[in-house]
Each structure stands twice: as C-alpha cells, then as structure tokens.
Amino acid sequence: MTTTDTNTHILVFPYPAQGHMLPLLDLTHHLSLHGLTITILITPKNLPYLSSLLSTHPSTITPLILPFPSHPSIPPGIEHVKDLGHSGNLAMLTSLFKLYDPLLHWFTSHPNPPVAIISDFFLGWTYHLALRLNISRLAFFPSGAFFASIDDYIWNDVERCKPLDEIELCSLPGSHVFKADHLPSLFRLYQKSDPNWEPVKDGKIANTRSWGCVFNSFDALEGEYMDYLKKKLGHDRIFGVGPLNLAGPDYFGRGNAGSGSDANDRVLTWLDACRESSVLYVCFGSQKLLRREQMEALAVGLEKSGTRFLWVVKTGTTRQQDEGFGVLPDGFEERVVGRGLVIREWAPQVLILSHRAVGGFLSHCGWNSVLEGIAGGVVVLAWPMEADQFVNARLLVEDIGMGVRVCEGADAVPDSTELGRVVSESMSDGGRMKERAKGLKDEALGGVTNGGSSAKDLVRLVGELFNLQVR
Numbered sequence: 027m028t029t030t031d032t033n034t035h036i037l038v039f040p041y042p043a044q045g046h047m048l049p050l051l052d053l054t055h056h057l058s059l060h061g062l063t064i065t066i067l068i069t070p071k072n073l074p075y076l077s078s079l080l081s082t083h084p085s086t087i088t089p090l091i092l093p094f095p096s097h098p099s100i101p102p103g104i105e106h107v108k109d110l111g112h113s114g115n116l117a118m119l120t121s122l123f124k125l126y127d128p129l130l131h132w133f134t135s136h137p138n139p140p141v142a143i144i145s146d147f148f149l150g151w152t153y154h155l156a157l158r159l160n161i162s163r164l165a166f167f168p169s170g171a172f173f174a175s176i177d178d179y180i181w182n183d184v185e186r187c188k189p190l191d192e193i194e195l196c197s198l199p200g201s202h203v204f205k206a207d208h209l210p211s212l213f214r215l216y217q218k219s220d221p222n223w224e225p226v227k228d229g230k231i232a233n234t235r236s237w238g239c240v241f242n243s244f245d246a247l248e249g250e251y252m253d254y255l256k257k258k259l260g261h262d263r264i265f266g267v268g269p270l271n272l273a274g275p276d277y278f279g280r281g282n283a284g285s286g287s288d289a290n291d292r293v294l295t296w297l298d299a300c301r302e303s304s305v306l307y308v309c310f311g312s313q314k315l316l317r318r319e320q321m322e323a324l325a326v327g328l329e330k331s332g333t334r335f336l337w338v339v340k341t342g343t344t345r346q347q348d349e350g351f352g353v354l355p356d357g358f359e360e361r362v363v364g365r366g367l368v369i370r371e372w373a374p375q376v377l378i379l380s381h382r383a384v385g386g387f388l389s390h391c392g393w394n395s396v397l398e399g400i401a402g403g404v405v406v407l408a409w410p411m412e413a414d415q416f417v418n419a420r421l422l423v424e425d426i427g428m429g430v431r432v433c434e435g436a437d438a439v440p441d442s443t444e445l446g447r448v449v450s451e452s453m454s455d456g457g458r459m460k461e462r463a464k465g466l467k468d469e470a471l472g473g474v475t476n477g478g479s480s481a482k483d484l485v486r487l488v489g490e491l492f493n494l495q496v497r
Contacts, residue, residue, distance in 0.1 A: 034061075034062050034141060034491060034495040035062075035064075035138055035139065036057065036142050036143075036144060037064075037065050037066075037067060037142070037143045038054050038065070038066045038144050039067045039149055040067075040145075041107075041118075042118065042122075043107035043108065043115075044106075045168055045311070046168045047072075048394065049166075049270040050166050051075065053144075053240065053267060053270055054079060054087065055083070056270075057487075057488065057491070058086045060484075060485075060488040061086075062488065062491060065140060066079075066090065067089075067090045067092060067125070067129065068089050068090065069094040069105045070091055070105070071094065071103070071104075071105035071106065072105055072106060090132065092128050092129070095122065096121070097117050097118075097121040099114070100114070100118070100121060112413060115148070115212070116212075116215070116223075119149075119225070120222055120225070122149065123151055126151065129155060130155060130158070130159070139159075141161055141491075141495055142163065142164060142237070142494055143162070143164070144163075144166055145165065146165075146166050146168065147165045147166060147167050147168070147174070147177075147230075149229065150230055150231070150232035150233050150236075151228070153165075153232035153233070153235060153236050156236075164237060164240055165232075165234070165239050166240045166242075167239060167240065167242065168394070169242070169393040169418075170248050170251070170393055170396075170417075170418065171241050171248040171251035171254075171255060171264075172248055172417055172418075172421050172425075173393075174234070174241065174255065175195075175251045175254055176195060176198070176204070176417060177210060177213075178233070179197065179198065180193065180209060180210075180213050181227060181231050184213075184218075185218075188213075190206060191205065191206050192205055199251060200425065202420065204416070207435075208416035208417070210417070211412050212230070234258075234259055238265065239264050239265070241266045242267070242268040242270045242393065242397065243266045244267075244269060244478075244479060245266055245473060246469035246470070247466065247470070249266070265484070266479065266480060266483050267480050268474075268480055269397040269473075269480075270397075271397050271398055272401055272474050289369070290374045290377065293369060293374065293378065296336070296367050297381045298383070300334055300383035302382050303382070303385030303453075304334050304383060305333075305384045306333050306335040306384075306385070306386040306388055306407070306449060307336050307375075307379060307386065307404070308328070308336065308337040308338065309373065310338075310340070310389070310390040310409070310411070314340065314411060314436070315340050315346060316352060317349075317350060317351050318349075319439045320438075320440075321339075321353060322355050323439045323440050323441070325354055326442035327441075327442040327444075327445030327446045327449065328445075328446070328449065329358070330442060330445075330447075331445070331447075332446075332450055333450055333454075336366070336367050337369070338369045338370075339352055340352050341353075354368065375395070376398055376402075379401065379402030380402045384402065385460070386404055386406070386449075386452055387399045388409065388432065388449070389406055389408065389409070390409055390411050391416075391422065392413070392418070393418055396422065397470075400467060401467060402467065403467030403468075404463055405429060405430075405453075406422050406430075408423055408429050408430065408431045408434075409431075409432055409434065409438075410434050410435075411436040412436050416434065419434070426466065427458060432445055432448050432449070
C-alpha cells in the first residue's frame, strides 16, 4: 500500500528531550516506510534532529516549524530539555501547551489535515485538541509499559496516593510496593490546585484515555503490562513496537552531537584489545552530572574492583567543574591506565554496548539506555536517580533478573568498597544474570524481525492508522 493509494496523513509531535525524541523519530521512520504521509511538529532550534529523517524520506515526511513559545523560566534561544536539565520539564511542558491555538489554526486551514496525532506522553493536552478536531490521538511512551501502568494508577488516584509514604500497586501484575521517593518525578513534584501543575495531571490522565498507546517496548520484556493495559482500558489499541533503537535509520549514531570519528576509533581500538565480556561500561545519560563526592566514590569503587572499565564522564560548565562536578580524583587516570579508559566527549553508546568486550553496564536506567543494554546482551548495574529510573531498575533487577542495584538516588554516594565488590562479582561471574541478559537480547532481536511480536504490532498499528482514513 502506497502513500498515493491512501494519502493517510498523520501528525507526529515529539517532546524536545533526547530520550523522548529519538525513539519517536525512529517510529516515524518506520511509519513512513509503510506508506503513511507524516508531518512532524518541531520548533526551529530542534529542526537539526530531523535532518536524517527528512533526507531519507523527502517526499513523505514534512516538518511543521512553529515558533517556540516564550516562558519566563526558559532563556531565549533554548528549546530543548538538555539545556535546562530535568528540573526544566515543568517550564517546557507549560510552554509547549501554548502551541494549542497555532496547531488548531494549522489543522483547520490545511487542505488535507491529519487523521491522527501521535504525540509524546508529556503532551497529553493534544488529546483534547484531537477531540475538538474529531480525530484520534495516540500517546507515544518513550518509556516502558510497566512505568505507564504505574503512571495510570497513581495519576487517576492522586488524592489517595500523594500523601502516602509507600504505595501498593495491588491491581498491577506482581502487586509491587513502591516508596514514594521512587515514584515518577512529576508525580512527586505535583502540587494540587497549582495552575502550573493541574495541566500536567490532566495530561497524564489523558494518555490512557487516548484512542491508542504506542510503547517502545516488546512482548518478552513487558507483555504482561501491555496485556494489563488492554484489559483495564477495554481495547487492544496497545502497541509494543520496540526496541525502536534496533530499527531506526541512525542506529549506531544515535544522539551524536557532532563528535568526530577519531574519538570513536580510539574507543573501539581500545575495546578491540580487551577480552570478551571483560569491560564495564559506565554512563549516566546526557543529563546527570555527578558531584565531587559521587565522582570520588565511583572512581575508588572502580579502582578497587580490579575490573576493566570505560567511563563516560559528563564534565559540565567551567563553573560546575570549579565546584567539583564531573571532576575525577587527582591521579586516578594514571593509576588505572591500561585498565580503564575515561571519555569526556560524546560516546557511541550503541557501538560500545554491542562490542564483544563489553559485559556490563553501570547505568542510571533511563529507558533508552535500558533498551540499548538489552540489545547488547549485557548485565546492568543499576543506579537509578530520578524520573522513571527506579521503575526501570525494579523491572530489570527484581522482575527479570538481569541486573543488580549498586546505589539509588540522585544525591546518594555509594560505598566504594561495596561498589568495588559488586562490580567485581558481577563482571567475573554474573551466572544467571548474564544468562538472562543474553536470552533477552535474543528475544529483543527476534521481536523486531519479520514475524516477531514488535514487527506484528507495527503492522497492526499501521493498519489501524490506514483505517482511520476511511472511517
């Protein structure tokens, strides 16, 4: 089925944060391959993120460039969360809500308007826009279905859940109990009746009221939670199409901010000289900057472990470095020379995790990192800090058994001796964890191939979107 056969037009609206944009753009690539006409809403400074997509699909994907709405807490010229940090999410959400009227005007004046909106789950207000336009809205979850199930539970019962120190999720598979501090960050920060926060609550509730939900996940990883949502919501328009990081057009260059290939060559040459599964990869994503005490504890722990490691160090601004953020202890690199490699620029994470020499991943457990670790078949050493990371760590460590928790909390400082011991044991033995990691890797790869669960759900999603054209 081709675009000219159907002319089915979809609007895709990503949220401007690295971990949100990349998987939705990967999904957009595949929807285009299946013959859909797509408009992507983007603000001017974020347009470069679309360059690969637009060059790959020049006739089927078009950008809709709308000016970024001003906000008193967002400096002029900033349009991406990476320039604000996680604390900037509320301001970003509030600002993007102002696109409602410009978007409504664009829809009503378009000669062939979209029949559906696929928007990030941080943009729940687009559900109300879709209702006004009498079209369908699908919530895209760049995080997992376990997280979405928890999000749906707590936001729909916020009055009861908010004051509790612990929440028992009795209706969910596994009946998990979560400390309040380990629940999603936006929920913890929510303030009842605050005019800035009520739209966030409304948007969260709107996600599972939307016509459909699309997950960057797969059946072998989270099938029971997707089944739970189908039963709870009373329809089967729940689609697990991941891991999308295995299927995008820029798989090995994901998130590259422009670093040259020389740095990549240096890393890969170093890994080539290491024996199989001997290297621990250490990285906490694009946002988290460790303070001095955390850097020192982690450095000493790695040193004591005796394990080979590759550590991506986020250094921050000159002022932050002066305050000790992202600064290694004196002499550390000299003491671990040959055994450890420190990288201070962008790192080719997908290439690293898929390298035969890498056997473990010390991670904050952001969902993209989780999926990239699964695709690499590595054991995860979890240090969840915020957002959905505690939920993801629970899934990997307790439910699946392919990881171990080494620390928790954005401000926590690990015990160096204990950290060194856990790293050493996990990397030298691992046993069942390594076996489970390798098995889940095979299931992830199988899911996105022809006949796999994610491939089938993608085809089912495309069919549902085509059907909207003739509804």
